[in-house]
Amino acid sequence: MDFVSICSKCGLNNDSGICVGCGSNHTPINIHQQLHKVVEMLIKMGVGVIGSDVQLYTSHNSSISIYLAAAVPEHLFNGLPSSWELQYYDLKSIGAKVYQLCCYPENDDNTYSIDNMINNLECWLKDKDPDGFKSMLRLAEYDVGI
Numbered sequence: 001m002d003f004v005s006i007c008s009k010c011g012l013n014n015d016s017g018i019c020v021g022c023g024s025n026h027t028p029i030n031i032h033q034q035l036h037k038v039v040e041m042l043i044k045m046g047v048g049v050i051g052s053d054v055q056l057y058t059s060h061n062s063s064i065s066i067y068l069a070a071a072v073p074e075h076l077f078n079g080l081p082s083s084w085e086l087q088y089y090d091l092k093s094i095g096a097k098v099y100q101l102c103c104y105p106e107n108d109d110n111t112y113s114i115d116n117m118i119n120n121l122e123c124w125l126k127d128k129d130p131d132g133f134k135s136m137l138r139l140a141e142y143d144v145g146i
Contacts, residue, residue, distance in 0.1 A: 002033040011040030046134035068099040081120035
């Protein structure tokens with residue numbers, strides 16, 4: 001599986017050091033290449049992303065995960081495309097909380113299903129106004145956490 005390093009501030013490719021896109025010196029995040037556009041869109045909407053993954057299985061359902069830096073107000077994600085959901089886990093044993101936007105495609109052709117699910121989320125995000133979304137996050141006192 002192919003991963004790319006991107007700037008956690010603007011979403012552009014950034015292997016290390018100062019980002020050529022926004023000039024920030026944030027530590028780059030590693031994301032699955034198939035999710036680059038979706039992650040970049042989320043970052044531009046003000047959502048902190050710390051990573052992503054696509055797991056392709058032949059024996060059971062595959063999974064798509066976008067790991068968030070902090071809990072986002074659920075009402076901002078009402079109407080997510082079919083099979084997409086926000087999940088929160090409190091892993092008390094290691095003192096961590098996991099926030100993710102995830103999907104578990106159910107299809108015999110997992111590769112097609114994953115591409116289709118990612119495309120559905122992209123289309124849903126395109127309908128959102130990034131500046132309006134950022135404003136709603138600020139009103140909800142959302143803390144990106146990075």
